[in-house]
C-alpha cells in the first residue's frame with residue numbers, strides 16, 4: 268500500500284485515530300503514514316464505526332449545528348440544540364465528560 272498523499276509506503280499501526288461523524292468523535296485503529304502523518308482507517312474499523320454511528324442514530328443525520336457559547340457568572344455555557352436534545356433523549360440532569368481533542372474540538376460524552 269502506498270500513501271496517496273506522499274507516495275511513501277512506510278506505515279505505523281496506530282489505535283488513536285480520531286474520526287468525526289456528524290460532530291461525534293470516534294477513536295479507531297488504523298495506520299499512519301510515517302512520512303506525512305496521513306491517517307488511514309482500516310475497512311473493518313470503518314464499518315464498525317458506521318455501525319456504532321447507526322446505533323446511536325447519528326449516521327447521515329444533520330446534527331452538526333452552529334451554536335454560540337454564552338457567558339454566565341460561573342463560566343462559559345454551551346447550549347445543547349433542541350434537535351440533539353430530543354435525538355439523545357436528554358433530560359438536562361445528565362452527567363457529562365468533556366475532553367479536548369486537538370486545537371479547536373471538544374468531545375462531550377453523556378455519562379449517565
Ligand SMILES: [Zn+2]
Pocket residue numbers: 270271272273274275300301302303304305
Ligand atoms: Zn504519506
